[in-house]
Amino acid sequence: MNVLKAFLLAFLLLAGSSLSAQAADRIVVVEVAGAITPVVADFISHEINAANEMADALVVIRMDTPGGLDTSMRQIIKVIQDSTVPVATFVAPSGSRAASAGTFITIASHIAAMAPGTNIGAAHPVTLIGGGGEGKEAKTLEKKVVNDAAAYMRSLAEARGRNAHWAELSVRESVSISAEEAKNLAVIDLVAANLDALVLALDGREVTVKSGPVVLKTEGLSIVHREMSPREKVLDVISNPNIAYILMMIGFVGLYFELSNPGLILPGVIGGISLILALYAMQTLPINYAGLLLIILGGILLIAEINIMSYGLLSVGGVISILLGSLMLVESDDPAMQISRSILIPTLVFSVAVAVGAIYLAGQSSRRRPVSGAEGLIGEHGVAKTALKPEGTVLVHGELWTAEGDGPIEAGEGVVVRSIEGLKIRVARENRHPV
Numbered sequence: 001m002n003v004l005k006a007f008l009l010a011f012l013l014l015a016g017s018s019l020s021a022q023a024a025d026r027i028v029v030v031e032v033a034g035a036i037t038p039v040v041a042d043f044i045s046h047e048i049n050a051a052n053e054m055a056d057a058l059v060v061i062r063m064d065t066p067g068g069l070d071t072s073m074r075q076i077i078k079v080i081q082d083s084t085v086p087v088a089t090f091v092a093p094s095g096s097r098a099a100s101a102g103t104f105i106t107i108a109s110h111i112a113a114m115a116p117g118t119n120i121g122a123a124h125p126v127t128l129i130g131g132g133g134e135g136k137e138a139k140t141l142e143k144k145v146v147n148d149a150a151a152y153m154r155s156l157a158e159a160r161g162r163n164a165h166w167a168e169l170s171v172r173e174s175v176s177i178s179a180e181e182a183k184n185l186a187v188i189d190l191v192a193a194n195l196d197a198l199v200l201a202l203d204g205r206e207v208t209v210k211s212g213p214v215v216l217k218t219e220g221l222s223i224v225h226r227e228m229s230p231r232e233k234v235l236d237v238i239s240n241p242n243i244a245y246i247l248m249m250i251g252f253v254g255l256y257f258e259l260s261n262p263g264l265i266l267p268g269v270i271g272g273i274s275l276i277l278a279l280y281a282m283q284t285l286p287i288n289y290a291g292l293l294l295i296i297l298g299g300i301l302l303i304a305e306i307n308i309m310s311y312g313l314l315s316v317g318g319v320i321s322i323l324l325g326s327l328m329l330v331e332s333d334d335p336a337m338q339i340s341r342s343i344l345i346p347t348l349v350f351s352v353a354v355a356v357g358a359i360y361l362a363g364q365s366s367r368r369r370p371v372s373g374a375e376g377l378i379g380e381h382g383v384a385k386t387a388l389k390p391e392g393t394v395l396v397h398g399e400l401w402t403a404e405g406d407g408p409i410e411a412g413e414g415v416v417v418r419s420i421e422g423l424k425i426r427v428a429r430e431n432r433h434p435v
Contacts, residue, residue, distance in 0.1 A: 036068025067100025121176030251275025294325030
């Protein structure tokens with residue numbers, strides 16, 4: 001029995017050392033293209049933590065980003081700082097950029113590299129608090145945010161031995177430079193044409209991680225590419241401000257149809273799902289809640305127009321409210337966090353047109369004389385099957401009805417339905433010859 005236990009223990013130790021050796025022979029490449037959102041931050045954090053657990057040789061964040069949220073950026077930087085596996089940020093391929101939040105992440109990485117034809121910088125922070133303003137308080141708040149971001153950027157650059165002066169200027173003055181300029185100014189460590197060139201250039205380089213100095217041995221290592229899972233990709237797409245706005249408008253239009261026409265079911269289901277997804281996305285965006293409330297108020301006014309005779313005033317107020325709310329909804333100077341006008345205007349026009357069209361059709365329908373049911377009989381013509389003195393039987397719409405005339409009516413005379421009283425109708429003599 002003891003021999004068996006010893007054998008199993010030896011097997012597990014050998015298996016563990018084999019897995020560790022295999023992991024140490026890997027370079028993990030994390031692909032990031034787009035804004036730095038909470039979903040992207042979770043994805044990068046998970047991959048870096050997994051690389052630490054597997055004792056991988058190197059993590060490369062191949063990045064092309066216009067910027068993103070400050071909270072997501074700081075989450076990624078904290079994970080990089082806590083990593084015992086070296087993390088290299090590689091701004092690639094050619095034509096890519098590391099703007100705003102991407103600049104912070106690049107400067108914070110153990111190794112900063114860029115491909116030719118890329119650029120870095122424009123890291124001026126943006127206000128993520130709704131309301132904005134040009135007053136003294138707003139300027140004071142902006143100054144505090146800029147000073148905090150500049151100090152943070154300088155500390156990151158100094159910790160990695162990079163050009164702290166330029167790093168601070170990228171925050172305070174939004175300066176941006178090319179890959180070659182970044183290398184000459186000691187903002188980054190090297191320029192590499194592609195991933196293979198980067199791996200070769202890093203072989204033998206010494207970097208300092210949380211656990212101390214590490215000499216990279218990258219030659220001959222296998223490269224493993226990591227991309228977002230389908231679930232993460234869906235959540236990342238939803239977090240896009242343009243998609244979030246479209247979902248929100250679909251949600252309001254769907255709920256509008258359901259509330260104005262109870263029992264349709266499908267519009268309510270689609271609207272509810274879309275609105276929940278939009279609210280999920282909005283927790284990741286710099287939302288101006290005054291704008292959101294204006295959109296909600298606009299929807300309420302449009303619904304009220306159906307039931308309240310306002311001669312169009314509620315509809316006009318609703319459209320104006322939705323328009324102003326849409327323009328105010330996302331407040332950010334960062335293009336990555338803004339709603340594109342090419343998306344906002346068509347979506348807004350379509351949503352308002354659908355709502356106003358529904359109001360028009362509902363108004364037309366309410367003014368139209370019923371053509372079915374009991375109410376649809378009023379004004380219809382029929383024939384007296386028996387004499388009405390004053391009661392008898394008449395034929396209307398192919399159906400026999402008990403009827404009461406407003407005077408004596410002979411069998412075969414034409415009649416007109418005047419009213420309905422339960423299962424009996426009241427009729428009057430029609431001015432036509434007997435049949």
